[in-house]
Amino acid sequence: MIVLHGSPVSVYTAKLRIALHAKGLAFVEREPEGGYRSAAWRERQPTGTIPALEIDGVLLAESEAIVEYLEDTHPTPSLLPGTPLQRAQARFLARFHDLHLEPRVRALFALVRDGARTPAQVQAAAAALQERVDLLARLARPGPFLAGTGLTVADLGMTVSVPLGAMLLDALGQALRLPPALQSWLDAAQIHPAVAAGLAPWRPATDRWLTTAFVPTVAP
Numbered sequence: 080m081i082v083l084h085g086s087p088v089s090v091y092t093a094k095l096r097i098a099l100h101a102k103g104l105a106f107v108e109r110e111p112e113g114g115y116r117s118a119a120w121r122e123r124q125p126t127g128t129i130p131a132l133e134i135d136g137v138l139l140a141e142s143e144a145i146v147e148y149l150e151d152t153h154p155t156p157s158l159l160p161g162t163p164l165q166r167a168q169a170r171f172l173a174r175f176h177d178l179h180l181e182p183r184v185r186a187l188f189a190l191v192r193d194g195a196r197t198p199a200q201v202q203a204a205a206a207a208l209q210e211r212v213d214l215l216a217r218l219a220r221p222g223p224f225l226a227g228t229g230l231t232v233a234d235l236g237m238t239v240s241v242p243l244g245a246m247l248l249d250a251l252g253q254a255l256r257l258p259p260a261l262q263s264w265l266d267a268a269q270i271h272p273a274v275a276a277g278l279a280p281w282r283p284a285t286d287r288w289l290t291t292a293f294v295p296t297v298a299p
């Protein structure tokens with residue numbers, strides 16, 4: 080039995096949950112005992128991050144490595160498009176998410192929790208994320224999925240981080256502008272059964288987190 084170690088509120092857990100649903104795989108989900116920052120979790124998963132996939136007692140971390148493992152072991156349905164170049168482009172977009180777009184979303188968490196944030200800090204963080212979203216619109220030609228007609232590795236993290244970025248910016252009084260092609264992509268992606276199933280635990284958990292974590296700006 081596949082065990083997904085993660086958390087309902089975690090972006091990268093949601094990314095993998097979508098992949099597991101897309102592959103039609105049965106799995107159970109567990110939160111690390113004591114939380115993913117605990118010594119007990121680091122004992123099991125030395126880098127301390129979630130998600131990790133447990134297969135036959137072996138724990139595998141790093142979402143991209145896990146997605147590749149799933150693709151190797153369960154090639155159908157594939158999360159990669161047809162030609163080697165298209166496959167490389169899909170992998171490029173997956174890495175663009177992890178390395179260049181998601182960190183700009185992650186930067187918003189600290190601002191949401193910080194009542195001493197300044198308008199300049201918020202505007203700078205919003206502009207930084209907007210720049211990456213606009214870049215994504217230039218890099219991908221949604222059709223309607225980011226790397227063509229079907230769901231691929233390119234969509235997994237983006238279907239979590241782009242809505243999350245919009246939610247966090249909204250809490251901060253800013254708006255994320257999605258170029259029309261990306262709005263069509265998001266509309267199509269969010270009703271894909273694997274994406275909807277993967278996001279189902281994530282969305283209410285994130286709404287709850289935002290309600291409790293948000294600190295209104297305090298006057299200096």
Ligand SMILES: N[C@@H](CCC(=O)N[C@@H](CS)C(=O)NCC(=O)O)C(=O)O
Nearest residue numbers: 089090091127128129130141142143
């Ligand atoms: N590159 C990692 C990123 C995973 C990641 O950052 N996970 C977050 C939760 S969404 C986490 O574990 N943060 C805790 C930490 O970095 O200590 C992956 O793709 O799995």
